[in-house]
Amino acid sequence: MAYLRSILRSGKNAVPAVLRREFHRTLPAAVQVTVRDAIKEALDEELERDERVFLLGEEVALFEGAYKVTRGLWKKYGDKRIIDTPITEIGFTGIAVGAAMAGLRPVVEYMSFNFSMQSVDHIINSAAKTYYMSGGLQPVSIVFRGPNGAAPGVAAQHAQCFAAWYGHVPGLKVVSPWSAEDAKGLLKSAIRDDNPVVFLENEIMYSVPFEMSEESQSKDFLIPIGKAKIERKGNHVTLVSHSHVVSRCMDAAAVLAKDGIECEVINLRTIRPMDMEAIETSVMKTKHLITVEGGWPQFGVGGEILARIMEGPGFSYLNAPAVRVTGVDIPMPYAKHLEENTLPQIKDIVFSVKKTLNV
Amino acid sequence: VGIEAGINPTDHLITAYRIHGYTYTRGVSVKEILAELTGRKDGIAKGKGGSMHMYAKNFYGGNGIVGAQVPLGAGVALACQYQAKNEVCVTLYGDGAANQGQIFEAFNMAALWKLPCIFICENNKYGMGTSVERASASTDYYKRGDYIPGLRVDGMDVLSVREATRFAADYCRYGKGPILMELQTYRYHGHSMSDPGVSYRTRDEIQEVRGKSDPITMLKDRMISKNMASLEEIKDIDAEIRKEIEEAAQFATSDPEPPLEDLCN
Numbered sequence: 001m002a003y004l005r006s007i008l009r010s011g012k013n014a015v016p017a018v019l020r021r022e023f024h025r026t027l028p029a030a031v032q033v034t035v036r037d038a039i040k041e042a043l044d045e046e047l048e049r050d051e052r053v054f055l056l057g058e059e060v061a062l063f064e065g066a067y068k069v070t071r072g073l074w075k076k077y078g079d080k081r082i083i084d085t086p087i088t089e090i091g092f093t094g095i096a097v098g099a100a101m102a103g104l105r106p107v108v109e110y111m112s113f114n115f116s117m118q119s120v121d122h123i124i125n126s127a128a129k130t131y132y133m134s135g136g137l138q139p140v141s142i143v144f145r146g147p148n149g150a151a152p153g154v155a156a157q158h159a160q161c162f163a164a165w166y167g168h169v170p171g172l173k174v175v176s177p178w179s180a181e182d183a184k185g186l187l188k189s190a191i192r193d194d195n196p197v198v199f200l201e202n203e204i205m206y207s208v209p210f211e212m213s214e215e216s217q218s219k220d221f222l223i224p225i226g227k228a229k230i231e232r233k234g235n236h237v238t239l240v241s242h243s244h245v246v247s248r249c250m251d252a253a254a255v256l257a258k259d260g261i262e263c264e265v266i267n268l269r270t271i272r273p274m275d276m277e278a279i280e281t282s283v284m285k286t287k288h289l290i291t292v293e294g295g296w297p298q299f300g301v302g303g304e305i306l307a308r309i310m311e312g313p314g315f316s317y318l319n320a321p322a323v324r325v326t327g328v329d330i331p332m333p334y335a336k337h338l339e340e341n342t343l344p345q346i347k348d349i350v351f352s353v354k355k356t357l358n359v
Numbered sequence: 360v361g362i363e364a365g366i367n368p369t370d371h372l373i374t375a376y377r378i379h380g381y382t383y384t385r386g387v388s389v390k391e392i393l394a395e396l397t398g399r400k401d402g403i404a405k406g407k408g409g410s411m412h413m414y415a416k417n418f419y420g421g422n423g424i425v426g427a428q429v430p431l432g433a434g435v436a437l438a439c440q441y442q443a444k445n446e447v448c449v450t451l452y453g454d455g456a457a458n459q460g461q462i463f464e465a466f467n468m469a470a471l472w473k474l475p476c477i478f479i480c481e482n483n484k485y486g487m488g489t490s491v492e493r494a495s496a497s498t499d500y501y502k503r504g505d506y507i508p509g510l511r512v513d514g515m516d517v518l519s520v521r522e523a524t525r526f527a528a529d530y531c532r533y534g535k536g537p538i539l540m541e542l543q544t545y546r547y548h549g550h551s552m553s554d555p556g557v558s559y560r561t562r563d564e565i566q567e568v569r570g571k572s573d574p575i576t577m578l579k580d581r582m583i584s585k586n587m588a589s590l591e592e593i594k595d596i597d598a599e600i601r602k603e604i605e606e607a608a609q610f611a612t613s614d615p616e617p618p619l620e621d622l623c624n
Contacts, residue, residue, distance in 0.1 A: 054441070080441065086471070091430050091464025098434020101419050102371065102448075104441060125424050126431055133412040135405030138419070 030213050036206040038180035039069050039145075042187035043107065045219045047077055050105060053191060056083040056096055057109025057146070066111045067147065067206055093119035093144075097126045100142040100196075107191060110146035113162045113200065120165075127196040128171030141194045145187070148176070148200035149243060149294050150343055156331035161295035163242065166198040167271040167304070173225055174271040176200045178246040180210035182269055185223030193225060200271075202244045228275035230282070234262035237288040237353050240279055240305060242268040245294050245344060252349035261353060271301060279305060280314040288356050289314075289322035294343050297326040320356045325349055360384060361517040362449060362479070365524025371439065373419040373432040374451040376411040381451075385418035389603060393611035400617040401610075407617070426452060426459030429478070433465040436476035436537070447475040447531040449524075455486020457500050466504050466537070475531035477524070478504065478539045481514065483546040488559040501541035514542030515572040545572070 033041070046053050059066045061074035061084040074082040085092040089110070096106040110116045116123065127140045149161035166174045173195050177183040183201065190197040215221060231246060232253055239249045246267045253263040264282050268274065283289050289309060291302035302324030309315055309322050328342045363384040366372075374381050382392050387403050395402025396410055403413050412421040419435060422428040432450025439446040452462065457480055469476045480500040484491055491498045501509035508530075512523040520542060527538045545568045549556030556565070582588040 083472075086464075086467060088464035088467065090461045091433075091468060094427060094430020094461060094465065095434035095437055095468060098373070098419070098431035098436075099438045099441070100434070101431065102435040102438035104438045121424055121427060122430070126422070126427055130420075133404065133408045134414040134420070135403070135407045137404065137414045 030211045031217070032209040033180045033212045034207055034209050035180045035183045035201070036067065036069050038184040038212065039187055039201065040071065040073070042184045043070065043073060044076070046188055046191040047073065047081060049219070052103065052105045053107065054081040054083065054104065055107045055109065056085050056092060058085055058087060058111050060084060060109050067203060069206070070109070089115050089118035090122065093122040094126065096142060097122050097140060100127070100140045101130070101138060105141045105191065107143045107145060110144065112158055113146055113148040114158050114160055116144065116146070116162065123172070123196070123198070124169055128169050131195070132171055139194050140196050143190045143197045143199055145199035145201060147203040149202055150332065151203040153334070153336070153339070155334040159332035161293070161327070163200055163271050163293070163295055164300045167301060171196065172272060173197045174200065175225055175269065176242040176271050177269060178205065178243055178267050180212055181216045182223065182267070184212070184216060185221055186225065186269060189222045189225050192222070197225070200243065204244045223269070226270045226273045226275060228269050228278040229267045230264060230278070231267045232263065232265040234264035234286065236262050236286055237290060237357060238264045238266060238279065238282040238286045239290050239292055239349070240266045240268060241292040242271065242301065243294065245292050248344060248346055249292055249349060252346045252353070255346060255350055256353055261357065261359070263353065274304070276308050276312065279309070280312055283309065283314040284317045287317050287319040289318065290325060290349070290352050290356055292325045292344050292349055294327050296329055297324060298329065300324070300326055302326055320358070323352060323356060325352050361520025362524045364521040366447065366449060366528050369417065370446050370528070371417045371419070371435045371448040373422070373428050373435060373448065375425065375428050375453060375456065376421070376423050378411070378413055378421050382413040382415060382418065382421070385415045387413065387415045389607040390610050393607045394614050397611045398616060399611060399614035400621070401614050405617055405621065426456040426461050428452065429456070429459070429462045430465040433469045433474055433476050436469065436474040437472070439475050445532055447477055447528050449477045449479060451479045451481060453486060454480060454482040454484065454491050454500060455489070455494065457503060458495055466507055469537040470507055473534060473536035475534070476537040477527045477531055478507070478537060480539070480541045481544055482541055483544045485546060485559065487550040488554070490559065501539055504539035507537050507539050509539040509541065511541045511543065514544030515574045515577065517574055517578050
C-alpha cells in the first residue's frame with residue numbers, strides 16, 4: 001500500500017520508476033528521499049555554495065533540529081554558520097533581518113510558523129516592505145522556513161496554516177512545497193532569491209519518501225518560484241492544492257478514477273506569486289474547478305483563486321461554479337476523531353467533485 | 360554629529376523615525392532629504408519612503424515601528440562580526456522605545472554572542488507626550504542593559520558625545536561585546552507635525568533648555584571663548600548653510616512628483 005502510494009506520488013515518473021526497479025538497472029537511478037532529507041540537502045548545498053548563507057533558529061545546531069531537519073549541519077559548518085537562538089522570536093527575527101540588510105543571507109527557522117506570529121512585524125514591516133520603501137536601495141535577502149499548518153495531535157495553538165496570511169503581503173514570496181523535489185528545488189531557489197521568502201513546510205510530510213530524479217540530485221537543481229506543477233493529468237475536473245493536502249487530492253483522484261472520473265491535480269508549489277496561468281489552462285480543458293486546502297475558509301488561498309478565475313479568461317469556460325474545500329472554520333481540536341474531521345478528507349474531496357460534476 | 364565624529368563612515372548606523380539629521384551625517388545631501396520629505400522623484404527613496412524611510416550606504420533607516428530597529432541593529436552588528444571587518448553598528452532608540460520587549464531580546468543575544476553593537480538610548484524626556492516618569496519604572500536607561508555595561512552622557516555636549524562614542528566603538532572593536540550609552544537630551548518641538556508639544560509640558564521648560572543647554576549655542580560659545588573661531592567666521596558658516604538649505608528647499612518644492620508609472624516599479 002505504501003509502495004502504491006509512493007508510485008502515485010511520483011506522478012508522471014510512475015511507470016519508468018516501476019520498470020527501473022523491476023529490472024535492477026545500474027543506470028544512475030532515481031533515489032528515494034524523504035522531504036526532511038531533501039530540505040537538509042538544499043540547506044547543505046547552499047551553505048557550501050555561498051559563504052553569506054547561515055542558519056539560525058531554536059535547536060537548529062546541537063539538538064540537530066526540533067524535527068531533525070538540520071541534522072549534521074552544525075557538525076559540518078560550526079557555530080558561526082549554524083546558530084542556536086534563545087526562545088525570542090521577535091528578537092532573533094529582527095536580528096536576522098538586520099543581518100540580511102547588511103549583506104548576509106540568513107535562513108531563519110521557526111519551530112512552527114505558529115511562533116512566527118510573534119515576529120510578524122519584522123517579516124512584514126522590516127523585511128517585506130523595505131525594498132519598495134527605500135526606492136530600491138535596500139534589498140533584504142532572507143528565507144523564513146519551518147513547519148506550517150496541521151500536525152498530528154498538537155491542538156489549536158500549534159496547527160494554524162499561515163499561507164493566506166503571508167500570501168496577502170506584497171514584497172514577500174511565499175512558497176509551499178509538497179514533494180521532496182519541491183522542497184529541495186524550491187528551497188534552493190528561495191535562498192538564492194534576493195527577496196524575502198516565506199517557505200512553508202509541513203510536519204506531516206517530513207518523513208514521506210519520494211522518488212528524486214537524477215536531475216534533482218545535482219547541486220544546481222532549482223525549481224522556479226511561481227510555477228505550479230501538474231501532478232496528475234485529467235480531463236474532467238481541476239483540483240488545485242498545496243502542501244500536504246496534495247497527497248489527499250492524489251488519493252481522492254485514485255478513488256474517483258475507479259468511477260471513471262479523471263481529475264487533474266495541480267500542486268501550486270508557490271502561493272505568491274501564484275501561477276494562475278496553469279490553473280486557467282487546466283480549467284479551460286476540464287471546465288470544472290475545486291480548490292482544496294488545509295487552512296481556514298475565510299480569506300483563504302482558495303478564495304483568492306476563485307476570485308481570480310472570476311476575473312480572468314477561465315470564467316467563461318466553467319460549466320459549474322468553482323468551489324473551495326477547506327479546513328473547518330474552528331481552532332484545531334485535539335481529540336483524534338475531531339482533528340481528522342477538521343481537515344479535508346478523501347471523502348470530502350470526492351463528494352465535492354461529484355457534486356460539481358453533478359454525478 | 361557627535362556620534363558620527365566618534366565612528367567611521369565604514370561603520371553602520373540605524374535609528375527610528377527621527378532620522379533627517381542622521382541621513383545627512385551618513386552622507387545623503389540636504390537636497391535629497393528635503394525632496395523625499397516633499398515626496399518628489401529625486402528624493403533619496405524616490406518619493407516612495409517619505410519622512411520615516413530614508414536609507415544610504417551603511418545607514419539602515421528610517422524605521423517606523425518603535426523598537427524594531429534595535430534587533431535589526433544587533434543583526435547588522437552580527438553581520439559585522441561575521442564578515443570580520445572590524446566594523447561596529449550604532450543602534451539608536453528613544454526613551455519611549457526603551458521598554459520594548461524586543462530590545463531586551465536583542466540585548467540578550469548581543470551579549471551572548473558578543474556582537475559589536477553600540478546601543479544608544481536618546482533620552483529626550485518624552486515618549487511622544489508621555490514623560491519618562493510616567494512610562495518607565497526605572498528611568499536609569501543606561502542601566503537597563505543589566506549585564507551590558509552602560510554610560511550616561513550629556514547629550515547636549517557634542518564633544519562629550521564624541522568622546523563617549525569613541526570609547527564605546529573601541530570597546531566593541533576589541534571584541535568585548537555590546538555596550539550601552541544613554542544620551543540625555545531634549546526635544547524642542549512636538550512629537551510630529553500634528554503635535555504643538557505643550558499639552559504635556561510647559562513653555563517655560565522648553566525656553567529654559569533652549570536658553571541654557573542648546574548644543575549649537577554651547578559649542579559656538581566654547582569655540583569663541585577659546586579663540587578657535589571668530590564671530591565673523593561663524594557668521595560666514597551660517598550664511599553658507601542658509602544658502603544651501605534655501606537652494607535645497609527650492610529644489611524640494613519644484614522637483615516633480617514621481618510618475619504614476621513608477622507605482623509598481
